[in-house]
Amino acid sequence: MRIDPDPIIKIFTKKVVWLLVAIVYCLLIIVITPESLSSKNQIVFYGYGFFIFACMYYVLQTHEKDVQVSSREETIKKFFICLLIFSFALLLITRLLPFVHYGATPLGYDTGLYVKNMSTTESLEVTKKAFYLIIDSLIVFGMTPTLALHFIVVLTQILIAGAFYVLFRSITSPSRFGFAVTAVFLFVSSQTQFLAFWWMFAGQMFSASLFLITFALLFRWPILAILTAAAGMLIHSLPFIGFAVAIVVFAVFFLCKTFLWEKASYRIALLSSVLGLSLFGNIIYWNWQIVSVFLFQQIVKLDILFKKDISILYPLLVAIFLVLILLVIGFFARRRFETKSVEKTIFYYSLLLLCAFIVVVLLRWGLVSDQLRYFFRHYGLASNYTIPWGIPAVKGLFIDFVQFRNLTFFILPFFLFGLICPFVWRSKLANRQYPNKFLAISYIMLVILFLLSYFPFIRQHRFIIMLDLMIIMFSVPAIYYLIMHFTKDRLGKLLLLIFIIVFAHRIMITAWTQPPQIYSEELQELKALATIAESNAQVMTTNTRYTPWAIGYSERKAFGPGWEFDQWSLYKWMEFWHANGDSADLKRLELLEDYNEPLYIFVGSSEGRGNPYYKLFESNSVFEKISAHIWKYEKPLVNK
Amino acid sequence: MFLKLNSLIKQNKKLFAIIFSLIIFIVLAFIIPGSFLTGVSVIIGTLLTLFLPGLFLIMILFPRVEKIHDLGKETAMTGRSIDGVERIVLSLFFSITLVALCLSIMRQLGVVFSPSIVVSVIVGMNALTLIGAIIRFRKQ
Numbered sequence: 176m177r178i179d180p181d182p183i184i185k186i187f188t189k190k191v192v193w194l195l196v197a198i199v200y201c202l203l204i205i206v207i208t209p210e211s212l213s214s215k216n217q218i219v220f221y222g223y224g225f226f227i228f229a230c231m232y233y234v235l236q237t238h239e240k241d242v243q244v245s246s247r248e249e250t251i252k253k254f255f256i257c258l259l260i261f262s263f264a265l266l267l268i269t270r271l272l273p274f275v276h277y278g279a280t281p282l283g284y285d286t287g288l289y290v291k292n293m294s295t296t297e298s299l300e301v302t303k304k305a306f307y308l309i310i311d312s313l314i315v316f317g318m319t320p321t322l323a324l325h326f327i328v329v330l331t332q333i334l335i336a337g338a339f340y341v342l343f344r345s346i347t348s349p350s351r352f353g354f355a356v357t358a359v360f361l362f363v364s365s366q367t368q369f370l371a372f373w374w375m376f377a378g379q380m381f382s383a384s385l386f387l388i389t390f391a392l393l394f395r396w397p398i399l400a401i402l403t404a405a406a407g408m409l410i411h412s413l414p415f416i417g418f419a420v421a422i423v424v425f426a427v428f429f430l431c432k433t434f435l436w437e438k439a440s441y442r443i444a445l446l447s448s449v450l451g452l453s454l455f456g457n458i459i460y461w462n463w464q465i466v467s468v469f470l471f472q473q474i475v476k477l478d479i480l481f482k483k484d485i486s487i488l489y490p491l492l493v494a495i496f497l498v499l500i501l502l503v504i505g506f507f508a509r510r511r512f513e514t515k516s517v518e519k520t521i522f523y524y525s526l527l528l529l530c531a532f533i534v535v536v537l538l539r540w541g542l543v544s545d546q547l548r549y550f551f552r553h554y555g556l557a558s559n560y561t562i563p564w565g566i567p568a569v570k571g572l573f574i575d576f577v578q579f580r581n582l583t584f585f586i587l588p589f590f591l592f593g594l595i596c597p598f599v600w601r602s603k604l605a606n607r608q609y610p611n612k613f614l615a616i617s618y619i620m621l622v623i624l625f626l627l628s629y630f631p632f633i634r635q636h637r638f639i640i641m642l643d644l645m646i647i648m649f650s651v652p653a654i655y656y657l658i659m660h661f662t663k664d665r666l667g668k669l670l671l672l673i674f675i676i677v678f679a680h681r682i683m684i685t686a687w688t689q690p691p692q693i694y695s696e697e698l699q700e701l702k703a704l705a706t707i708a709e710s711n712a713q714v715m716t717t718n719t720r721y722t723p724w725a726i727g728y729s730e731r732k733a734f735g736p737g738w739e740f741d742q743w744s745l746y747k748w749m750e751f752w753h754a755n756g757d758s759a760d761l762k763r764l765e766l767l768e769d770y771n772e773p774l775y776i777f778v779g780s781s782e783g784r785g786n787p788y789y790k791l792f793e794s795n796s797v798f799e800k801i802s803a804h805i806w807k808y809e810k811p812l813v814n815k
Numbered sequence: 816m817f818l819k820l821n822s823l824i825k826q827n828k829k830l831f832a833i834i835f836s837l838i839i840f841i842v843l844a845f846i847i848p849g850s851f852l853t854g855v856s857v858i859i860g861t862l863l864t865l866f867l868p869g870l871f872l873i874m875i876l877f878p879r880v881e882k883i884h885d886l887g888k889e890t891a892m893t894g895r896s897i898d899g900v901e902r903i904v905l906s907l908f909f910s911i912t913l914v915a916l917c918l919s920i921m922r923q924l925g926v927v928f929s930p931s932i933v934v935s936v937i938v939g940m941n942a943l944t945l946i947g948a949i950i951r952f953r954k955q
Contacts, residue, residue, distance in 0.1 A: 259900070299928050305915040308922070309864070312914060312937060315930040316860020317853045330865070330907075337904030344901060381911075388908045396876070399909075406912040409919050 193232065196596055200228055203591050208623070209580045220584060227588035231653055234660040235599070236504060254662055255356045258675070262360045263336065265679055269363070269686040270332050270372060278695035280321065282328060283375030284572060284720070287727020293320040305409035306327035306378045324377065331374055331380040335644075338361050338387035343651065345395040346610040347602050348653065357655045358647060364678040366582045366685050367574070367643040373689055374573055376808065379637060383644065386418055394613065404528050413634060414641055417627070419532055421619035425612075426529065482728060553656070558631040571637035576629055579639045585681075586650045593649035594621075601650055621645045693724050697779055700802040704775055705730035712773040713740065717752070721779045731775070742769045751788060760791050767808055773802070774808040863937050869909030871944035875901055875951045913940055 204224040211225060273281035280286055297307040299315065313323040321461070336359045343355035362368055371380060385407030392400035408415050481773050557569040582592075593599060602608050624645055628638035661667035661674075693701075701724055714725045714733035722735030734740035735749050743751070743766065751766055767774065776798070778789055792798045798806040824831050833868065837876070844854030877897045897905065917940060 299930065299933065303919075303922055305919045308918040308928075309914055311928075312864050312918070313857075313861060315933050316864070317856040318847075318860075322847075326861075334904070334907060334911075337900070337907065341901050341904055344898070360894050385908065385912070388905075399876070402912050402916065403908060404916040409915055419859065 193757050197228065199595050200224075200591055204588065204593070207580065207587055207591070209577065209579055209584060211581060216710045220409055224588045226592075227653075228547070230657065231592050234656050237660070239643065251353070251659065254658075255353055259340075259356045261675075261679075262356070262363045265682070266332060266336055266363045269369060270319060270329050270683050272683075272686040273373070273689065273691065277691045279346070280325075280693065280695065280698055281691040282325065282373055284692055285723040286321070286324065286724040287725065289324050289377065290727040293324075294631045305406065306381060306411065309410075327381065328372065328375055328377050329379065331384055332368075334384035335368070335380065335387060336385050338391060339647070341395075342387055342391035342648075345391045346613045347545075347608050348600060349602050349652070353652050353655050353659070357658065359508065359674075360678070361586065361647045361650055361654065362644075364682045365643060365647060366682060367579060369641065369682060369685055369689075370574060370582075371640045371643075372702075374696055376573075376637065376640070379413055380412040382407045383414040383641065386414040386641075387644070389415075389528075390616070390648055393616075397528075401528055401530075404532065409530060413637055415532070417620040417623045417638075417641060418616075418624050419529070421616045422528055429521060430770075532587065550779075557635060561606045569633055570631065571634045573636035574640060575636060576639065579628075579643070583643065583646060585678075586646065589650040589653040590646045592653040593651065599656065617645065617648060621649070651671055692720055694780060697721075697727060697777075697804050698724060700805050701725055701728045701777065703802065705803070707774055711775050712775055714775045714777060715770070716740050716777045716779070718779055718782050720781065721777055726775055727756055729775075753785060753787070759787060760795070763788060763791055764795075764797065768810060770808075771810075776808055778804055778806075780804065820827055860937075863941055865910050866906055867910065868913050868937075868940045868944045869906035869911070870902075871941070871948040872909045872913070873897075873905050874948040875944070877902070877905075878951060878955055913944075 201224075204221060208220050212220060281651075283289075292313065293307065293310065297301070297304060297311075299308075299311040302308060302311065310320075310323045310327055313326065314320060320803065339358040339362050340355045343358050344351045346354075348354045385403050389400045389404040389407060392403060403417065466757075499595060505691075557566055560566050560569045597609065600609055600614060602610075624638055624642040626632075628635055628642045632638070658671060661671040701714075704712075705728070708714070708729070708731055710731075712731050714723045714729045714731050716725050716733070716735040719735045719737060722733065722738050725733035726733070726738075732740055736743075737745075747766055751763055754762055776792065777790065778786075782789070792800070792806045797810075798808055801807050839853075840858060843858055844851055847854035847857050914937065917936060918933070921936070922928070
């Protein structure tokens with residue numbers, strides 16, 4: 176009797192693959208388990224991770240055999256339409272809830288700075304920033320600056336959800352619609368994204384939405400991706416960093432693959448061209464030194480950027496430029512590219528995208544060169560920043576990686592599943608295709624964003640927002656399969672309902688309980704200073720949390736610890752905040768003499784009433800209490 | 816009564832859409848701080864800046880509408896047809912992109928903006944894209 180070995184090998188291979196997946200999954204679960212959890216909770220998390228894995232294994236096994244999907248098509252379609260409507264409703268409710276609960280300004284740390292900028296340095300007449308140009312256009316039509324700002328911030332949330340929808344509708348996947356709706360729901364229920372909204376990183380969130388739509392258009396209508404990428408980069412460049420690097424890696428990989436691996440003749444041609452061009456570049460440099468000096472010193476201004484003479488590198492740079500030009504021309508000239516394929520199309524447009532990035536960088540060269548110089552001065556690390564108390568600001572005022580892990584632990588097992596099992600992306604109905612290009616770029620972006628947000632790079636914490644978007648992307652397939660499975664019967668639907676309610680409940684609670692940085696009564700007091708304080712008065716906040724608000728709304732020269740116009744060092748501030756003893760209050764009064772003009776001191780409710788300086792303001796007659804949180808300080812006549 | 820209303824809405828979808836939009840428009844105009852006229856100006860300005868240019872552009876680029884339904888239709892993307900949600904989302908994105916790029920380029924060219932220039936630019940952008948959409952529509 177002859178036995179056909181194929182099925183046995185298949186089963187064996189399948190088992191081995193699953194075993195490997197299980198091992199890698201378990202290892203990753205151990206690695207990502209938040210250390211802040213107690214050992215008991217860690218075990219609960221392992222159990223949760225194991226339960227999700229077992230569920231996914233079962234779901235994927237049965238899904239393979241599930242032939243009834245088409246008969247449930249209508250139910251599934253209806254379910255996803257309902258989930259889409261629910262997600263957008265939840266998005267609006269959670270994003271508007273803080274306004275209902277806490278009044279007109281519940282968001283942000285630097286709302287005041289934005290408002291101040293709109294009337295001064297970034298007003299319509301002078302601003303060069305695309306973000307302010309959009310907001311100023313709305314102000315022209317009658318919106319108040321605060322309303323325009325908040326409108327844009329809420330709009331960015333709708334835009335990101337919409338961009339996720341378009342992105343997943345644009346790639347080949349087991350279900351374009353199902354994936355798209357799942358992604359929207361995950362975004363809406365993400366606590367990290369809500370906190371980013373709450374901190375009001377308006378520019379970054381705006382640009383993040385344009386990054387997502389650029390990514391989507393790359394697979395759909397690439398020429399339009401160039402426009403959205405350029406607009407996004409003009410608004411805020413941070414969200415595009417991971418994407419730009421991924422595009423470069425993809426383009427270089429594709430070029431290498433084509434030129435180096437596919438045909439030996441190309442390899443020889445390429446190597447001889449590189450050698451020839453290096454020689455040619457050297458000849459250009461030595462003979463027409465003025466050309467390269469003009470190119471790198473006058474146009475690109477590399478010397479100013481690096482703050483040192485790097486002319487020794489010019490021949491190499493000339494050679495690299497020429498090689499790149501040759502590569503691109505050679506690539507476009509080759510006959511074999513006359514036949515079109517998705518990969519090549521994406522490659523062409525990747526190059527165009529990079530051109531758009533370069534154009535935008537050149538348009539904003541002043542700003543970019545400043546940032547690059549700053550980056551190189553500290554070797555890219557926020558921890559190398561010279562002023563220790565400025566490090567948190569350099570890292571970006573947002574949650575740190577540990578908090579981020581705690582907030583996302585609910586979907587981390589799903590994310591891991593999407594990450595280590597690429598076959599969940601395979602479309603069974605479209606010739607078992609993978610969304611190869613989407614996955615390639617996404618994996619590269621994920622790695623880059625993980626590195627940028629895990630290690631203490633400059634703006635480390637801001638990259639967490641982008642990393643969260645990638646985690647949502649990779650969690651989508653696993654959750655989609657669970658949804659598909661649960662819609663089979665009534666009990667499953669009930670479980671699904673509980674699952675959705677749990678996610679929605681968490682985000683609703685967060686939206687309801689997240690207090691504002693400043694309460695509306697406190698803000699009213701700051702606004703009142705604009706009318707009651709002398710024109711030469713200064714406003715001091717004893718906590719940096721309130722400084723941007725004072726700057727934006729008091730209409731007077733305002734400062735806080737470490738801000739412009741602050742005349743104290745950290746040591747003096749420490750003395751002011753914490754000094755105790757008999758002479759402590761005298762010392763505080765002595766310190767305050769550094770400020771000459773009438774000084775209004777704002778102490779917010781978050782600082783507590785037990786502070787020594789609060790007690791001093793309440794008890795000493797030098798301080799005149801003009802409202803619940805503001806004292807007026809004037810030097811005693813003797814000192815004057 | 817509810818069924819009757821439902822069937823009436825189904826028969827006069829466009830009419831009800833216009834009435835519904837008008838109601839929302841008026842309610843919003845009242846809600847927005849300032850006088851009623853300010854509210855109207857804000858709503859029209861927002862639509863002109865953040866929605867309409869993109870919508871007209873989308874009408875030029877993606878003339879066909881696809882239904883929200885693709886389960887079982889996992890064939891290669893044509894890119895030419897989009898569903899209703901995508902149409903709204905892309906309209907917003909392209910409006911923002913057009914406004915941001917147009918104003919940034921003008922600024923780079925040395926134009927000093929005043930409110931009247933910005934309004935002219937935005938109205939002009941809407942007019943141009945509308946003309947394009949009409950031409951595309953008539954060709955079809």
